[in-house]
Amino acid sequence: MTKLVIAILVSVAAFSAQAKEKAMAGGGAMNQDTLDGCGLGWQVTDSRTMIATTTRGTTNAFVPPSFGMTSGTLGCEQITFAANEKEAATFVASNYQTLRSELAEGQGEYVNAMIESFGCSASQAPAISQRIQQNYGTVVAPTSNATELFNNLKTEVGHCG
Amino acid sequence: MRFFLLFLALTWGHCSSADTKFSDQVLDRLSKTPEWRLLLHFSKDWEDKGVSEVDGGDFFLSPQGRNNPLAELRATIEAIHSERLLGPLKQIPICAFQGRYQFLREALKLEIPKVNCEKWDGFISRFHDPQRVSLVFSAAYTNNPASMFGHLFLKVGSLKESDLLDVGINYAAQVSPDENPFAFFYFGVMGGYEGHWSVQPYYEKLNEYIKSENRDLWEYELELSPSETLFLLKHLWELETTASVDYYFFDDNCAYEIMRLLEVVRPNWSLTHHTIYAIPGEMVKNLFNEAGVVRKVLFRPSLRKKLLQKYDVMSVEQKERLFDVISRTRPASEIDDPFVLTTLNAYFDYQRQLKKGKLEADENRLWEQIQVRRASFGSITQTDLPEISPETRPDLGHDAYAVDLMAGSEKLDGGFYGYQGIRLKSAYHDLLNKDLGFKRFSEIQFPWMEWRYRPQSNNWHLEELGGVKVTSLTPVSRIDFNPSWRVQLDFESPKDFGCLDCRAFVWDAGIGSSWELGTPDALIYQFFGLRAESDERWEQGYRLLPNLEAGLLAILQENWKLHLQATYNREARHSSPEPEFYKMMMAQSFSWNRNWELRQGFQWITPNFSGDTYRQLRLDFAYYFR
Numbered sequence: 001m002t003k004l005v006i007a008i009l010v011s012v013a014a015f016s017a018q019a020k021e022k023a024m025a026g027g028g029a030m031n032q033d034t035l036d037g038c039g040l041g042w043q044v045t046d047s048r049t050m051i052a053t054t055t056r057g058t059t060n061a062f063v064p065p066s067f068g069m070t071s072g073t074l075g076c077e078q079i080t081f082a083a084n085e086k087e088a089a090t091f092v093a094s095n096y097q098t099l100r101s102e103l104a105e106g107q108g109e110y111v112n113a114m115i116e117s118f119g120c121s122a123s124q125a126p127a128i129s130q131r132i133q134q135n136y137g138t139v140v141a142p143t144s145n146a147t148e149l150f151n152n153l154k155t156e157v158g159h160c161g
Numbered sequence: 162m163r164f165f166l167l168f169l170a171l172t173w174g175h176c177s178s179a180d181t182k183f184s185d186q187v188l189d190r191l192s193k194t195p196e197w198r199l200l201l202h203f204s205k206d207w208e209d210k211g212v213s214e215v216d217g218g219d220f221f222l223s224p225q226g227r228n229n230p231l232a233e234l235r236a237t238i239e240a241i242h243s244e245r246l247l248g249p250l251k252q253i254p255i256c257a258f259q260g261r262y263q264f265l266r267e268a269l270k271l272e273i274p275k276v277n278c279e280k281w282d283g284f285i286s287r288f289h290d291p292q293r294v295s296l297v298f299s300a301a302y303t304n305n306p307a308s309m310f311g312h313l314f315l316k317v318g319s320l321k322e323s324d325l326l327d328v329g330i331n332y333a334a335q336v337s338p339d340e341n342p343f344a345f346f347y348f349g350v351m352g353g354y355e356g357h358w359s360v361q362p363y364y365e366k367l368n369e370y371i372k373s374e375n376r377d378l379w380e381y382e383l384e385l386s387p388s389e390t391l392f393l394l395k396h397l398w399e400l401e402t403t404a405s406v407d408y409y410f411f412d413d414n415c416a417y418e419i420m421r422l423l424e425v426v427r428p429n430w431s432l433t434h435h436t437i438y439a440i441p442g443e444m445v446k447n448l449f450n451e452a453g454v455v456r457k458v459l460f461r462p463s464l465r466k467k468l469l470q471k472y473d474v475m476s477v478e479q480k481e482r483l484f485d486v487i488s489r490t491r492p493a494s495e496i497d498d499p500f501v502l503t504t505l506n507a508y509f510d511y512q513r514q515l516k517k518g519k520l521e522a523d524e525n526r527l528w529e530q531i532q533v534r535r536a537s538f539g540s541i542t543q544t545d546l547p548e549i550s551p552e553t554r555p556d557l558g559h560d561a562y563a564v565d566l567m568a569g570s571e572k573l574d575g576g577f578y579g580y581q582g583i584r585l586k587s588a589y590h591d592l593l594n595k596d597l598g599f600k601r602f603s604e605i606q607f608p609w610m611e612w613r614y615r616p617q618s619n620n621w622h623l624e625e626l627g628g629v630k631v632t633s634l635t636p637v638s639r640i641d642f643n644p645s646w647r648v649q650l651d652f653e654s655p656k657d658f659g660c661l662d663c664r665a666f667v668w669d670a671g672i673g674s675s676w677e678l679g680t681p682d683a684l685i686y687q688f689f690g691l692r693a694e695s696d697e698r699w700e701q702g703y704r705l706l707p708n709l710e711a712g713l714l715a716i717l718q719e720n721w722k723l724h725l726q727a728t729y730n731r732e733a734r735h736s737s738p739e740p741e742f743y744k745m746m747m748a749q750s751f752s753w754n755r756n757w758e759l760r761q762g763f764q765w766i767t768p769n770f771s772g773d774t775y776r777q778l779r780l781d782f783a784y785y786f787r
Contacts, residue, residue: 043295087326095519101510104532105503106540113323113364120324136536141529 088117089150096146103140106133114153120160132156171502182239183269191268192231195428200261200396201230202404205428214413214421218405219247221597222254237261241273257403262397281398287360288328289319291390293382295459296419297329298445299370300377300553301589301600309605309631311441311555313416314381316363317390321774327365330397331359332415349410356408356418358401367461375514377553378461381445382710384453385426385480393426411437416444418720430454436562436787440588442555442598443787449556462549465641468511470506470546472640484509484639486531493530500544502535508640512626539777558598560756560787567611569779571661578661582613582624584781591748592632592714593722593760602675602684602714604632604647622662624650634686634714635673643762645675645686656766656775657730657742665696671710683715694695705733717749724748743767756785 071072092099095110102108111132112125120128132139132153143149166281191197193207200223202214205422213220213227221227223236240254247257255262265271285291294314301309309548315330334354336345340472348354369378375673386395400406400422408414417439420432433439456653462470475483482501485491496502509528513520520528565584566786570577586609590599609627614620628650635643649669654662678685695703712726724746731741748762760781767774 090362091326091364094362094368096508097513100529100532101506104506104535106536109323109325110364113325116321117326127662130540133536133539139531140536141533 033097046140055103085118085154088114088119088154091117092150092153093146096149100140100143103129103132106130115157118154118157120157124160128157180187185493188234188238188270189231192234194268196264197234198230198267199421199428200235200264201226203230205424215400215404216407218403219257220400220404226585237267237533238265240273241271250402252278252280252402254719256281259398260392263395264762280402283549284395284398285391288317288394289321289326290387291317291328291394292387293318294322294385294390294393294423294457295380295382296423296445296448297366298379298381298441298555300379300555301442301603301605311376313417313419313441313444314366315422316366317394318382325362325364325367327363329361329363331361331366331417332356333359334410336777346347346410349408352407352409352413354408356406356413358397375463377463377466379445379554380459380461381448382456382459383423383448384456389426393422396425397422412439416441420444420447422504434787438588440561440787442558443561446556446560446787458554460549460551460554464507464511464514466549468504468507468640469529469638470549471500471507471544472638474544474546475501475504479504480639486527489527493527495536496534497565499535499538502531502538503541505531506535511641552597553600555598558590558755559752559758559783562586562787563758563783563785565781565783567779567781569777571656572776573656573659574773575660578615578617579616581611584611584625584783585609586783591630592723593748594758595722595752596716597752601681602634604630606630622766623652624654625666628652633653634682634684636675636677636681642674645673645688647671647688647690656764656777657744659768659773663696663698665694665698668693671708673710678713682717683713685711685713687711690728706730707733720752722750757783758783 003126007153038059091114095114098108098110099114102111107126111129112122115125116122135156139152140149143152167551181627194208195205195707198205198207199363203209204211207230215221217227218349220234221236222240223229223232226233226236231600237258241262243254244268245254246252247254250257253276255273255276259278259281262271262273265747266273295318297314297316299312299314301311314332316324317328317330317456318324319327321327333356334349335357336354366524367378370378406413406418412435417433417435424430424432431450432444434447434450435444472480472483479498479501482496482498483504486493486496486501486505493502496505506528509520509524509531512524547743563584564566565586566581567584568579568581572578586606588607589605590596591604591606592602606627607629609625610623611625612621613624629649630649630651632645632647634645637643647670648666652664652666655667669690669692673686673687673688675684675686677683690708690710692706692708693703694706708728708730710726710728712724715723717723725745726746728744729741730744734740743766745765746762747764748760750758750759750760758781760779760783762779762781764775764777765774766776
């Protein structure tokens with residue numbers, strides 16, 4: 001009888017690990033280790049300053065943490081951007097390493113998405129990515145965090161939006 | 162659908178103003194339509210007297226709402242001007258119930274007052290003019306026991322070309338991060354947690370699955386129009402901001418709720434069929450129950466597969482250059498071959514994921530040097546890379562459950578003992594199953610049982626009662642090493658001490674490695690294992706069996722698999738002599754039409770101490786279903 005109980009308990013542990021993973025994946029807490037630099041928990045205010053928080057907010061809608069929550073934040077830096085740059089800043093912050101990697105190749109899915117997040121059209125992506133690749137040594141290589149890369153990219157991508 | 166159209170015909174011209182009283186007949190008819198019933202999470206069929214699957218919260222405006230779609234319909238109509246605040250966001254009904262009121266606007270020409278619904282507006286603006294919905298399946302990943310059945314979530318597409326900027330929608334149990342596993346299991350199974358929807362940028366979802374867990378993703382784009390996509394989001398909003406739904410690990414989980422959500426938008430789709438457990442990979446198959454549900458299928462291979470895709474086409478020299486850089490014997494600046502640099506770039510991307518996002522400082526520095534050097538070459542014409550096999554696509558695989566009729570013969574001590582029997586298997590996939598639809602050479606087995614009947618003794622007995630068996634075989638590659646491992650927990654019959662019908666509880670775990678034999682279709686593996694068997698027959702009630710195992714798995718043809726295995730066992734005892742015995746097994750399987758299978762196997766077990774070798778020959782004929 002005890003053996004059966006032990007057997008069940010061990011299976012329980014396996015099952016619970018699985019369900020927990022699903023829950024956490026949904027809640028986003030799993031993301032903490034995989035995000036680059038900044039999470040997505042800032043508030044955009046008129047003074048355009050981003051502050052790391054663990055609550056979510058947008059200028060005109062509050063949603064409870066279980067809904068509209070994206071992920072936890074980790075060491076988010078101070079970064080200044082305009083309200084209409086939020087998507088681009090978020091994207092660069094979350095995908096800093098991948099962008100460095102793809103920009104070195106001069107192409108890639110994340111580069112295309114980054115360019116679109118700045119408001120450019122997808123058709124402009126090849127030209128922009130190649131230009132950044134040519135200037136990799138000044139635009140990408142010297143940056144040591146998402147903030148710096150975002151600012152450099154902002155200049156490089158231009159205002160196509 | 163017929164009810165709905167008939168209903169529309171009856172009401173056309175009946176409604177003239179917002180204050181119109183609708184006739185009882187009209188409302189009764191409408192309350193019985195699948196559209197209205199599904200919006201309230203009742204079953205489609207109005208003759209089914211069940212209750213709503215929503216457990217509570219502010220989802221029901223009428224006290225009888227949970228049992229009575231007509232009462233809820235009346236209450237919803239009456240609530241047009243209500244100022245009552247609902248749910249955690251404190252919305253008035255016409256702002257909260259976006260889906261219901263849109264439906265009623267169309268069905269009854271109901272005039273809804275124009276109100277500023279700030280929270281809804283803020284929410285929907287995240288979707289940038291939603292266009293389409295995809296169902297996304299992340300593949301099972303044996304190297305993480307928590308990911309064994311895969312996961313389902315949704316992706317809502319916008320007008321942007323890059324789908325990384327789409328929005329991911331996820332359903333999961335809401336649990337505090339420090340919940341202990343046993344409480345979690347108990348509450349998860351018993352519905353002790355609430356299920357909640359969350360949204361996040363799709364690239365974040367990708368980062369979770371492909372990058373941090375190395376899983377393939379399959380995206381099934383659905384035949385939903387932009388207006389249907391919007392309606393889905395409206396219903397999602399009313400559900401999440403007012404309803405309380407309990408999460409049940411086995412059958413009211415992510416897979417089930419996502420399919421229910423899709424059925425609300427398309428009542429004529431039947432997507433929730435399952436047996437006992439709503440397994441994500443099996444639920445995906447419901448998309449193909451009828452034509453016209455799936456628009457297209459997209460495959461996103463894991464980072465590991467993308468790295469191996471490049472590495473495996475490299476020449477010997479290229480590989481040497483690659484490892485020179487990795488081992489720091491050659492700086493990146495000396496590499497003249499941009500393809501080597503591209504592969505190095507992919508290698509560090511993969512390493513970063515393995516290390517959960519954090520590389521050592523000097524690894525980062527090296528990676529940066531590689532990137533700078535790579536950039537200096539500009540664009541390269543990509544070497545022809547072989548396609549990454551789409552074999553993990555879940556809807557192509559055999560079904561989860563099986564009924565297996567078997568016949569066999571055991572030989573021991575000069576006697577032959579024939580048997581027939583039946584084996585019942587629940588999820589999921591074993592080493593002899595055809596791998597199409599699953600991770601190749603993987604095994605995840607959940608409870609099973611085998612009953613045998615011996616004509617000679619005219620009795621049925623329980624031969625095996627299985628708990629769990631998981632085997633993960635990942636071929637070793639110089640660029641990425643993963644150990645292979647196995648665990649097993651069951652109740653079965655060891656045949657090594659001259660007893661045919663003795664049974665014991667078995668715990669087994671092993672660790673080892675696997676190697677491709679020059680082709681991805683054949684694998685050899687070795688394990689060091691420890692097995693514990695418990696039964697009263699043994700002194701102290703158990704015996705410990707450290708063991709060494711080697712095996713071969715080969716896909717001989719598309720539908721034909723071969724498995725050979727030899728195990729050396731030596732009982733750990735304080736006194737000598739220590740009994741030892743060998744087990745050898747040869748088995749093959751033939752599959753056809755996805756769910757039919759024939760297996761044939763031989764087994765030899767030499768005895769411990771003296772005695773006769775045990776031999777078994779067996780034939781299995783199985784049908785899989787879901």
